[in-house]
């Protein structure tokens with residue numbers, strides 16, 4: 258398919274905004290970005306789609322999701338973290354069928370493309386279901402198979418289980434969707450299991466994602482071997498010898514940082530940790546709304562940017578957020594940083610929200626079109642300021658992944674949302690008991 262998308266504003270991110278511009282898309286790739294008249298003259302045979310008072314940006318990237326948990330939006334409003342985790346685990350393992358989990362993940366994927374998200378980093382216990390969901394909706398992404406196991410006596414056994422699951426997951430890989438591994442967190446996966454998984458990821462060239470430095474409880478657990486996580490292990494007669502360093506230094510010791518992992522949260526980090534993150538090329542998924550809602554604090558977003566740490570934005574699961582909306586995260590991240598006295602510009606926020614994506618010749622044609630004519634947006638003197646400070650995912654009118662339209666004007670292209678909605682209602686009745 259060959260199409261020219263034109264709009265009042267094109268923001269390539271890697272270059273200056275173009276007023277009255279256009280993006281020519283040929284197959285999966287961008288053929289040219291420039292002024293409307295020039296593009297139409299260069300490609301006279303292309304179909305022209307005029308999107309009017311709107312802004313075209315590179316697709317938004319959600320660097321931390323758990324799409325399988327979408328059915329639990331608003332279900333886990335407990336403020337105690339352990340009660341939260343327990344209710345989630347019972348719902349996922351005892352109440353929901355594999356088909357329910359697939360529908361839940363697909364509903365989450367629909368929400369993502371409706372919000373202009375073209376790529377997700379999704380960690381999932383039922384990774385196969387999440388991968389099918391991405392494929393059905395047409396999203397790009399990495400689906401990380403989660404692994405748990407705080408008890409070193411079962412590290413080998415748990416690792417073998419992970420390998421079997423990853424093998425099955427890899428059979429579903431496509432041009433757009435890749436498999437990865439996710440040892441859940443330092444307090445749910447023991448050191449020997451982390452070492453095995455890191456080595457496996459290195460040998461098999463698998464992307465690795467994990468939760469890191471998320472809470473005060475985790476810091477106490479890793480630095481001093483006490484607090485609520487340590488007490489829970491002690492009650493289950495599981496041995497834990499705290500390494501006595503920060504989470505980031507611990508992950509370096511066990512080899513996780515050797516594979517340039519994607520680390521979600523990174524709230525409890527000091528300047529030395531930030532240097533380690535930069536020097537090892539680790540990527541950070543900053544999830545400001547989830548962190549705030551769960552009361553975990555705020556990651557030093559502006560310090561990551563200043564230090565040159567690769568940072569993206571994540572919604573986390575909608576069970577803790579409660580929406581999958583990267584424009585919202587970008588606004589929230591910027592406002593929080595500024596509330597703390599840091600200067601983060603709207604341009605910087607957009608760069609982080611698109612995670613290195615750009616509109617340029619030869620790039621994958623992943624793009625989002627955001628309407629700029631809402632009452633809540635007008636007047637607009639600066640398109641990027643309007644985008645970051647006055648817009649949300651609900652203003653998106655078109656989402657394109659690898660040249661294919663996956664969402665347009667209220668309709669997700671590749672799945673039957675009415676059928677999914679009915680099934681989601683059934684799941685919610687079941688979870689409500």
Ligand SMILES: [Zn+2]
Nearest residue numbers: 468521573574
């Ligand atoms: Zn998470």
